[in-house]
Amino acid sequence: xxxxxxxxxxxxxxxxxRKSLAAYEARTGLAPQSVDTxxxxxDKQLFARMxxxxxxxxxxxxxxxxxxxxxxLEAEPTIRSRPASGARNASDEAAYRWLKAVATGDTAExxxxxxxxxxxxxxxxxERRIVEKKQQMGVIRGMSNVMRITSDRxxxxxxxxPTSEWIDxxxxxxxxxxxxxxxxxxxxxxLRCSTILSQQFxxxxxxxxxxxxxMEYVSRKMAMSMSLKEEQAFTVGDTGATSPEPQGIAFxxxxxxxxxxxxxxxxxxxxxDNIIDLAHTVxxxxxxxxxxxxxxxxxxVKTVRKLKSSSDYIWLPAGAxxxxxxxxxxxxxxxxxxxxxxxxxxxxxxNGNVFAVFGDFDYYEIVDRTGVTALMDPYxxxxxxxxxxxxFQRLDxxxxxxAAFAAITC
Numbered sequence: 001x002x003x004x005x006x007x008x009x010x011x012x013x014x015x016x017x018r019k020s021l022a023a024y025e026a027r028t029g030l031a032p033q034s035v036d037t038x039x040x041x042x043d044k045q046l047f048a049r050m051x052x053x054x055x056x057x058x059x060x061x062x063x064x065x066x067x068x069x070x071x072x073l074e075a076e077p078t079i080r081s082r083p084a085s086g087a088r089n090a091s092d093e094a095a096y097r098w099l100k101a102v103a104t105g106d107t108a109e110x111x112x113x114x115x116x117x118x119x120x121x122x123x124x125x126x127e128r129r130i131v132e133k134k135q136q137m138g139v140i141r142g143m144s145n146v147m148r149i150t151s152d153r154x155x156x157x158x159x160x161x162p163t164s165e166w167i168d169x170x171x172x173x174x175x176x177x178x179x180x181x182x183x184x185x186x187x188x189x190x191l192r193c194s195t196i197l198s199q200q201f202x203x204x205x206x207x208x209x210x211x212x213x214x215m216e217y218v219s220r221k222m223a224m225s226m227s228l229k230e231e232q233a234f235t236v237g238d239t240g241a242t243s244p245e246p247q248g249i250a251f252x253x254x255x256x257x258x259x260x261x262x263x264x265x266x267x268x269x270x271x272x273d274n275i276i277d278l279a280h281t282v283x284x285x286x287x288x289x290x291x292x293x294x295x296x297x298x299x300x301v302k303t304v305r306k307l308k309s310s311s312d313y314i315w316l317p318a319g320a321x322x323x324x325x326x327x328x329x330x331x332x333x334x335x336x337x338x339x340x341x342x343x344x345x346x347x348x349x350x351n352g353n354v355f356a357v358f359g360d361f362d363y364y365e366i367v368d369r370t371g372v373t374a375l376m377d378p379y380x381x382x383x384x385x386x387x388x389x390x391x392f393q394r395l396d397x398x399x400x401x402x403a404a405f406a407a408i409t410c
Contacts, residue, residue, distance in 0.1 A: 008203070009217075009315050013050060016050065017047075017050045020046055020047065022045075029173060030101050038060060042099040052115060054243060055327060056074070063268045068121070068334065070216070075199050075287075082334065090343055092323065092378060106266075107384065111398060117172075124360075126134050127257065131174040135151070136341075136396060137208060137228070137231070138227045138228070138230055138231035138234070139149075139229050139231070139340045139341070139342060139364075140231060140234040140235065140249070140295070140340075140342065140361075140364070141230070141231075141234070141366060143291060143293055143295070143340055143364075144234075144291070144361045144362075144364045144366050144397070145291070145361070145363070145364065145365045145366070146366045146367075147365065147366070147367050147368070148368050148369075149186065149188070149367045149368070149369055150369075153185070154183050154185050155183065155184045155186070156180045156182075156183050157180060157182045157401065158176060158177075158178060158179075158181075159179040159180055159181035161178055162175070162176045162177060162324075163176045166394050170250060184280070184398055186365075186367045186396045186402055187396055188370075188394035188395060188396050189244050189245065189246055189394065189395065189396050190244070190371035190392050190393075190394050191226060191229060191233075191392060191395065192390060192391065192392040193222055193225055193390075193391045193392070194388060194389070194390045194391075195222070195391075196381065196386050197387045197389060197390050198384075198385060198386050198387075199355070199385040199386065199387070200385070221317035222391060226391075226393070227331075230395075231342075231343060231344060232343075232344045233245040233246045233248060233397070234249065234344075234397055235248060235249065235250050235251075235295075235344040235345060236248040236250055236251050236252070236344055236346065237251060237397070244365075246395065246396050246397035246398070247257070247398045247399060248258045249295065249357055249361075249364050249399055249405070250295065250342070250344075250357050251354070251406070252346070252352040252353055252354065253352055254354075254397070254406045255405075256357065256399070256402055256403050256405045256406065257402050258281050258282070258402070258403070258405065258407070259281075259407050259409045260277050260278050260281065260407070260408045262355070262408065262410050264349065264351065264410060265348050265349070265410065266349045266410075267299055267300055267410075268298070268299070269304065270300060270303050270304065270309050270355065270356070270408060272314060274408055275304060275335055276335060276355075277334050278358045278406055278408055279335055279337060279358055279406075281358075282358060282359050282360075282403075282404065282406045284407065286359060286403070286404040287360075289360050289362060291360055291361040291362040292338075292359065292361070293337060293338045293339060293358070293359075293361060294334055294335060294337060294338070294339035294340070294358045295340055295342045295347055295356070295357040295358075295359065296339055296340075296341065296342065296355070296356045296357075297340070297341065297342060297345035297346070297347050298341050299347045299355055300345070300347075300355055304334060310369070313332075332357065337353070337358070341369060345357075346410075349410055350410060351410060352410065354407045354408070354409050354410060355408045355410060356408040356410065357405060357406075357407050358405065358406050359406060360404045360405075362398050363398065363399060363400050363404040363405070365400050366395065366397040367394075367397070367398075368393070368395045369393075369394035370393055370394045372391055372392070372393050373391070373392055373393065374390070374391045375389075375390045375392075376390075378391075392404075
């Protein structure tokens with residue numbers, strides 16, 4: 001298909017898409033987004049087909065642009081440099097593709113390889129090693145409800161059900177509708193990691209036979225950096241006017257209103273009664289399901305493990321005779337519910353700090369607007385023979401139902 005025909009087809013599908021959305025809104029009185037949950041089967045199938053057509057055409061256009069950039073790249077002698085042997089192993093091939101992406105701005109390759117480099121000396125052989133630090137990666141994304149969105153998303157929060165009642169035969173009943181108390185708006189926020197590549201590093205890396213080691217290292221560290229920053233925001237993120245973070249589930253003064261208040265006591269004073277009260281503060285309907293869990297710090301895990309009844313620890317292994325045990329030896333549970341250790345859960349004794357969260361994390365929702373995107377800036381640092389690489393993603397997170405959670409606070 002020619003570029004002109006592709007453009008014409010894309011414009012035609014877009015036009016029909018907008019007409020169909022307008023017709024749906026005129027016919028139902030509902031916003032176009034409601035077709036996902038309230039549209040009939042014909043509406044859903046129509047919009048699904050149009051979405052698929054749009055995606056296919058856009059992907060073809062991106063592929064053509066990528067092929068053109070790579071063809072231009074192959075014409076550049078500097079970038080075509082190869083190791084002296086003329087052969088590349090699988091690791092070399094991945095690194096070479098990444099360097100092509102650096103030169104051409106091919107964001108598809110950046111998403112596939114997810115790597116960048118600082119201007120530090122990166123070892124490309126086993127004689128010059130980097131001793132890596134271990135970091136605890138994010139846990140909240142794995143606990144929560146994660147969605148992909150294409151624009152800002154509004155979520156209605158249910159307030160009341162239709163009324164049911166017992167009536168006499170032939171009596172009249174008044175019909176009622178469910179009610180909604182509020183709308184929650186997800187507005188994608190930008191998380192960025194910015195690094196610098198020296199021209200010397202790029203040139204030296206192209207000529208190295210063990211280039212993949214360096215590329216693997218910087219890729220892993222970029223992913224770790226963004227994951228840690230994301231985890232911190234999901235835990236204690238502030239959505240105030242001066243802070244562009246998502247809403248943290250354990251933010252001081254944040255979404256959770258059902259609390260067990262320790263009245264200024266330290267995290268190490270948490271008792272077995274506090275743990276039991278925390279679980280039962282949440283209504284029974286929110287204590288079932290695959291995402292019901294505690295989110296606590298490692299300090300609080302240690303404190304709970306040390307709780308005693310007389311001289312006996314009440315957190316006992318399976319088969320122990322103590323019936324007061326908070327857990328019966330099942331790994332990763334407290335009072336019968338799983339727990340996850342949050343790297344950024346507060347432990348300092350400060351008014352309002354959240355020491356523990358319990359509830360159904362199906363109601364803490366993370367929305368991803370885009371995957372990881374990379375933009376090259378070869379100009380702002382050109383006097384230093386450096387290229388800046390900005391990698392970013394857009395996402396948001398919010399507690400959609402505070403009633404599904406409770407917290408122990410200071």
